[in-house]
Amino acid sequence: MQVEQQILDAGAEIIWVLETDSFLQPGTAQGCRDLVDSFGSTHGWCVGDGDTHPVPTTFDNSPFSIGRGFDIIVPRETMVIEYATNHGTPGGNENITGEELLAQIQLIADSLP
């Protein structure tokens, strides 16, 4: 996952959130790690949405989660969601590429003071 390294190089940290496992049960950190490792991921933190506090499954129930998953970009100092996109089965999902996500991160990074 070369894009992962480029995301880090752009000053960003990745937080993978596993919404549900393959049996539709709330995701766990270990399940997340196992999944993204299988993708070839070598960076970032993994958490499970079943363990989200104060309300479990907050990400799965997020308005950004249209049918499947989503990405949000948040500057650390402001914690404001500056960009959101969704991915999953085509049809209502934007499904941008990793390179396009990287471009958005770089755009936001360049706008920071």
Place this chain on the structure above:
Amino acid sequence: MASLLALGGCTDSGSAGTDELADASESKGATGSMDSSEGLESSEASSASDSSSSTNSTSATSESTDGSETGMTCSYPKGAVEPMALGEVLTPYSWTTAIHADGTTTSLDLFYAPCDTDEVIDWSIHEILVFISLPAW
């Protein structure tokens, strides 16, 4: 300097009480991975139960250019909304278990990210957080 701190939710406001410090310590300590009270020994933090009016803060002492100490308070940004929304502050979610690709396992509390006050995770090297939320199916 002050303007930069203000952008990051850092102000010269007063500090929070010890009860609120206990709340923050309890939140972090729930993982059993660390004693957060040690990390807050020179700071105070509060954690409002209603995320929409979150006023979490951590006091820190910094040294000005003339060598004198100035009291600054770095706070989690106010105005978090539920559900999460574009252009709005994200709730300081936390997870009792987070596993890094390098094998590090700890708790992850977004409350500590803006002010880089986590004992384990060095947030200072990242200016941006990218959440990639996905199901396994």
